[in-house]
Structures are given as C-alpha cells and as structure tokens.
Amino acid sequence: MAMKQAATTAIRALSSSLISHSSPLVRQLHASAESKKIVGVFYKANEYAAMNPNFVGCVEGALGIREWLESQGHEYIVTDDKEGLDSELEKHIPDLHVLITTPFHPAYVTAERIKKAKNLQLLLTAGIGSDHVDLNAAAAAGLTVAEVTGSNVVSVAEDELMRILILVRNFLPGYHQVVNGEWNVAGIAHRAYDLEGKTIGTVGAGRIGKLLLQRLKPFNCNLLYHDRLKIDPELEKQIGAQFEEDLDAMLPKCDVLVINTPLTDKTRGLFNKERIAKCKKGVLIVNNARGAIMDTQAVVDACNSGHIGGYSGDVWNPQPAPKDHPWRYMPNQAMTPHISGTTIDAQLRYAAGIKDMLERYFKGEEFPAQNYIVKEGQLAPQYR
Amino acid sequence: MAMKQAATTAIRALSSSLISHSSPLVRQLHASAESKKIVGVFYKANEYAAMNPNFVGCVEGALGIREWLESQGHEYIVTDDKEGLDSELEKHIPDLHVLITTPFHPAYVTAERIKKAKNLQLLLTAGIGSDHVDLNAAAAAGLTVAEVTGSNVVSVAEDELMRILILVRNFLPGYHQVVNGEWNVAGIAHRAYDLEGKTIGTVGAGRIGKLLLQRLKPFNCNLLYHDRLKIDPELEKQIGAQFEEDLDAMLPKCDVLVINTPLTDKTRGLFNKERIAKCKKGVLIVNNARGAIMDTQAVVDACNSGHIGGYSGDVWNPQPAPKDHPWRYMPNQAMTPHISGTTIDAQLRYAAGIKDMLERYFKGEEFPAQNYIVKEGQLAPQYR
Numbered sequence: 001m002a003m004k005q006a007a008t009t010a011i012r013a014l015s016s017s018l019i020s021h022s023s024p025l026v027r028q029l030h031a032s033a034e035s036k037k038i039v040g041v042f043y044k045a046n047e048y049a050a051m052n053p054n055f056v057g058c059v060e061g062a063l064g065i066r067e068w069l070e071s072q073g074h075e076y077i078v079t080d081d082k083e084g085l086d087s088e089l090e091k092h093i094p095d096l097h098v099l100i101t102t103p104f105h106p107a108y109v110t111a112e113r114i115k116k117a118k119n120l121q122l123l124l125t126a127g128i129g130s131d132h133v134d135l136n137a138a139a140a141a142g143l144t145v146a147e148v149t150g151s152n153v154v155s156v157a158e159d160e161l162m163r164i165l166i167l168v169r170n171f172l173p174g175y176h177q178v179v180n181g182e183w184n185v186a187g188i189a190h191r192a193y194d195l196e197g198k199t200i201g202t203v204g205a206g207r208i209g210k211l212l213l214q215r216l217k218p219f220n221c222n223l224l225y226h227d228r229l230k231i232d233p234e235l236e237k238q239i240g241a242q243f244e245e246d247l248d249a250m251l252p253k254c255d256v257l258v259i260n261t262p263l264t265d266k267t268r269g270l271f272n273k274e275r276i277a278k279c280k281k282g283v284l285i286v287n288n289a290r291g292a293i294m295d296t297q298a299v300v301d302a303c304n305s306g307h308i309g310g311y312s313g314d315v316w317n318p319q320p321a322p323k324d325h326p327w328r329y330m331p332n333q334a335m336t337p338h339i340s341g342t343t344i345d346a347q348l349r350y351a352a353g354i355k356d357m358l359e360r361y362f363k364g365e366e367f368p369a370q371n372y373i374v375k376e377g378q379l380a381p382q383y384r
Numbered sequence: 385m386a387m388k389q390a391a392t393t394a395i396r397a398l399s400s401s402l403i404s405h406s407s408p409l410v411r412q413l414h415a416s417a418e419s420k421k422i423v424g425v426f427y428k429a430n431e432y433a434a435m436n437p438n439f440v441g442c443v444e445g446a447l448g449i450r451e452w453l454e455s456q457g458h459e460y461i462v463t464d465d466k467e468g469l470d471s472e473l474e475k476h477i478p479d480l481h482v483l484i485t486t487p488f489h490p491a492y493v494t495a496e497r498i499k500k501a502k503n504l505q506l507l508l509t510a511g512i513g514s515d516h517v518d519l520n521a522a523a524a525a526g527l528t529v530a531e532v533t534g535s536n537v538v539s540v541a542e543d544e545l546m547r548i549l550i551l552v553r554n555f556l557p558g559y560h561q562v563v564n565g566e567w568n569v570a571g572i573a574h575r576a577y578d579l580e581g582k583t584i585g586t587v588g589a590g591r592i593g594k595l596l597l598q599r600l601k602p603f604n605c606n607l608l609y610h611d612r613l614k615i616d617p618e619l620e621k622q623i624g625a626q627f628e629e630d631l632d633a634m635l636p637k638c639d640v641l642v643i644n645t646p647l648t649d650k651t652r653g654l655f656n657k658e659r660i661a662k663c664k665k666g667v668l669i670v671n672n673a674r675g676a677i678m679d680t681q682a683v684v685d686a687c688n689s690g691h692i693g694g695y696s697g698d699v700w701n702p703q704p705a706p707k708d709h710p711w712r713y714m715p716n717q718a719m720t721p722h723i724s725g726t727t728i729d730a731q732l733r734y735a736a737g738i739k740d741m742l743e744r745y746f747k748g749e750e751f752p753a754q755n756y757i758v759k760e761g762q763l764a765p766q767y768r
Contacts, residue, residue, distance in 0.1 A: 217602065
C-alpha cells in the first residue's frame, strides 16, 4: 500500500511537471496506476441493441470498451438512469473517478454533483457539446472536461443540409399526403422551392459551419456566415462565402438560417422575439446546435404567425423533450430527437475517441489539445 | 378568307423549306397565322392558388400566359379534368391545335385521342417526361412533341439528394417520435448512418444524374454510374465517378441506388424481383424518374423483407396514386406525390419554356433542338 502510494505520488509529480501553468485547483489531471471506477451514462437501446453490431453508443453497446476496461482491472458501470437522488448515477457519484456522458441523453453534472464527487477527476463527453456540465463548477473543482472533438462534424453538417432541403423543398406535407391516402400536388408545390439561388446564412462557422458551407458550394447559393473571426481567406475564397460581422445585419438577408454556435452564457436565448423579428418573413431555420439558443415560445409564436416558415433541428430544451414540448406541435416543424451526431459512423468515431483518452489518462499522457473543454481551471475559448 | 388561306399556304411552304428531312407524315410542324385553340391540363390548386403569386403551374395560374395568348387572338382552355369520355379535355380533343400537359398531373394522350384530334399539331409538356403521350402514335400521326428540356434538372437532382439523406440518416422515424410525443434515440440511431464514405450508384447519367453526382462530390462518397455512354472524360474526372458498363455488376456494390433513366419499353419493369435480388441487402433506393421502372409488388415485397432498407421517390404507377397503392403503406418508405420538378422555381422555368415554344410555333420557327421528343416522325434518342 505504501509502495502504491509512493508510485501515485511520483506519477502525480511527473504529470504535474508535464503540464505548464498548473493550477493549484487541479485535483488530479492524470490518473494514478490504481484501479478506477468509470461510469458511463448513455441512452438505452432495448430491442434495438441487437439489431446492429456497430451500435456502440447505447447502454448495451457501452462504447465497446467494457472488455478492455475490465481486463485492465477497472470497474465500469453503465446506466441510462441519471435523474434525481434515487438514480443509478447518483449512487456512484461519491466514488467514481471518471464520468462519461453524452449529449444525446445528457446526464446533468451540476455544481452539487461535482461537490459530492470527491474522487472525480475526469469528465468525458462521448460526442460534442458539454453544456450539460456546469463547466465553471468543474473548472473551480480542478476537473478535466474533454470531448471527442471532430467526431460529429460530418454527421451534423450532413444532417443540417438534409434539414435545409426538407424545409426549402417542403418535403413533409407531401409525405403526409402519401400516408393519409391523399394526392394534392398544389398543397405541396405552392411553397416548395429549389435551394439553388437562395441565401443561406450560418450563425457560427466553426468546424461544422465550415463543412456545411463546403457541402453547399455546388448548390449555387448565396452563402453568408457570422462568427467572431473570419474564415481563413484561402478557404473563404474556395467556398465563396461572405463574412457578416454584424449578426443583425445578416438576418434580413437570409432565406435559410443555420445555427452553428455552442450554447454559452452569450448565446443562451440569442434568438428571442426581437431577433426573430429581424429575420426575413418566412425564414427557414435549422438548429442542430442547442435548443436553449432559441427562446422556446418565441419560436412557437413565429411559426404560428408564419414569420418563421419552417423550423427543423434535433436539439431541445430540455432533453429528452417532454411530451408537451410545444415544438412538437407547432406548424411547419421538421424536428427529431437529438440524433444527428449519433449515427452509427459517429458512434464508432466517438467510442474510439473515448478509448483513446482513457488510454492516455491511464498512462498519464496529454489528450489531443482540441479535445479539452476544461483544463487546469480554464474553459476552452468556445465556451467562454 | 382566300387571302388568309394563301398566307397560310405560303407560311407552310416557308416552314417546310426550313425543315430538312421533312417526313411525309408531318401534319403541320409549324403554325399557320390562324387563331389557335390551345388546351392546357394542369393540377388544380383551389385554396392554394392565391397563396403565391409565382404559383403558375396550376390550373388557376395557367402558366401565366393567358393574357398574352388571348391578346394574340388565340383561344386558351385550361382544365384539370382529363380522364374518360365525359372529361373536359375529351370535349376539346376534336378541335384543339395545341395540347399542353404536365407530368405532375398527366393527361394520357393515347392513340385513340390522337386519332380523334384531327387539328392537333403540337403536344407540349410543361416539365420533363412525355411518357404519358403515346409517342409512337404521335410520331405516326406526324405530330410534334416537345418538352422544356432542362427545366427540372436542378429541382430533381436536389430532391434526390434530399431523399438520399432522409433514407441514409433515417430521418422519418425521428420525426414520427416527435409528433407522437416520444423520445427514443436508439430507435433511430441503430440504423442511421452518415452519407460520407458510402457507395452511391446512379442508373442513368443524363443531365439530372450528372448534376446529382456533381452535388454529391463534396460528400466524399464512392460514386458509380451506369449508362449507355460514358460521361465526358473531363467531367468524369472532375466528379470522380466511375463508369459501370454492366448494370447487374454495379448493383451489389451500391449502398444507395438512384434511378435517373426515362421510362421506355426497355426500362419498364427494369427493377423486377430478380434485379432487386441482385442489390446489396438493405439497399436504399431513390426513384424520381418513373414509377413503372419498378415492379410495384417486387418493391413492396423487398421493403417488407428488409432487402430494400428504404425507398423514396415522387413517381408512381399510375398517377395520381390511388388511395390503396401499396407503396403508401410499405415499411421504410419516404414517398411524396409527384412534386420534385414542380417547385416554384421549376414552374417559372417551364412556363417560360412553354411560352417560348408557343411564340416560335406561331412564328413558324424551330424550337431549341434539345426540346424535341417527337419530330418529323422520329422519337428523340432517350425515348427509343
């Protein structure tokens, strides 16, 4: 036991020396050689679990890392039960070392849970988007928070393009006619358009926004983007997108708006009644970023009035969306549960990313720099 | 009256001299200066007609050419009533000179109708796809049949890409959950994929097929095409698509198949039970070409067995699809009524194309060469 402790101390010292600007708040950035208790919170697949051998993102699939973790002597608990003091998650909070969560079934990691989690060192997000974690509390407690950066980029950008087409081309009313035994071309065609020639603006041009713009390029649209920084001039020229410094100046130009910005204190409720009013009448909005960037009721009201001509996305506030969430029932919605970043392809990418980070954590190695959301008491720039 | 007849004879002679290889079968390729009776058969819009000033493709919109035609002294009758001997269309068959039809609400121009239409000279398709006309009978009768070639290319290619994404990403089960008050990510995710990296094959690489391949380019897929001829090598290289001479050799390679070939005697029933069996298990099929290219029941059976993993398209056999058409009720379908080529943008294009051809017809001028489907007793190559 004494030897084990000495080794732990040595590893801590080594880790510490590897990290510059080490904060006194950091609990323990890298693992000791001890056996760890790792808890994963994912969505349950039930009858769907066995339908696809690559379905690793669910409780049953457990990211495909159970055998590996257990062979290394670690304890690995996986659950979907995350809400309240009686939940399975809550039981393990006091002694878990690593908590793996996912935006598709978010376990809310509050300041209270962080305070209670005395052994917690590492919060990993299987996917992208860690706003279900109280990042300031995590930073203050010296925890490391990391995502599998890049794992969802292709998936979400593709999904956004699908949703743009579904809204612009007015797909759903036609589908409804089919299943209802109807045939009324006019009922679809009077508000169906080609995407070609329309003006598309993205609010945020990070990895997903940029990839969306690249995939939109051959559609011959007028492409605009708003962000804090301009895209690299070479890429901007290649895509042919135009920078809009002032969001409110971009809004009235857009036939379609796509939200591609993380949820932060600055973007929460960004699209309220006043800002939606600045959009073109009939604007189509796609939001796969976060539900809370929109004012829920303002979106409902604008869909009802027709000011928003169509709204699609896979993010809600809160998640899972309750049965009576008004976005389920507003006109011209093309919503789904939170799904775009958890295709089978994306699951394989983020499962591999989580395994890679755990491996590095066990060895006391750094993660890929772009994965850190909270490190040594500091939030990553996109969450500030 | 004598003078008018002399003028008509002179114009006929002039027209005739303009046309090389004139067939003795040609009734009258170009118009005399007389007032013409023009009949248009479109879908009725009813309450939707007034909702969009650019909604010209419906009965009420009448292609936006009524004022112009009537100011030139022509008679212009527009109806949606096309079936049977008591229909409005049938009443005008004996004395109409020009019949404008549309694939979105096809007036079937049979050999019997052609025989009865003693004054008929010109059959115009507002859109693309003239298989609702008995082209051999039209050729034998010396009629001219023309389409607005190119008017639907962008619309249909975009729509195909939308449908590919809807199937690959498993959009509809998520949408159903939303409207049914449910939330079950696993129920969607277990068969949702990214498009990136998948193999897409198009059966036919005419204008629409080529544009689809171009728009798919940035998605980093494996692109295959089957056609009678190879694409121009420059363009083929730019798109990065691979030619497949043998359709049956291409089928087992494709995750997604897109049908982009006209309906002809050779393609009718092309995808029967045997050919579908040659496809990869779980293949996703998009067909915006013509319903009759598929064996209706073979598609139903393969969707039921899971051999076809998803089927989407906007074409049916017949159209309008009856209430009990089995494609309405088969699993994993993402169908709509025939809509992709009749977006508002497409309507404006084909309305302009019809006006242009009528103008040329009145003046005794040739149409753009690519518009002819039947000319001087000959069918255009794609319909042979």
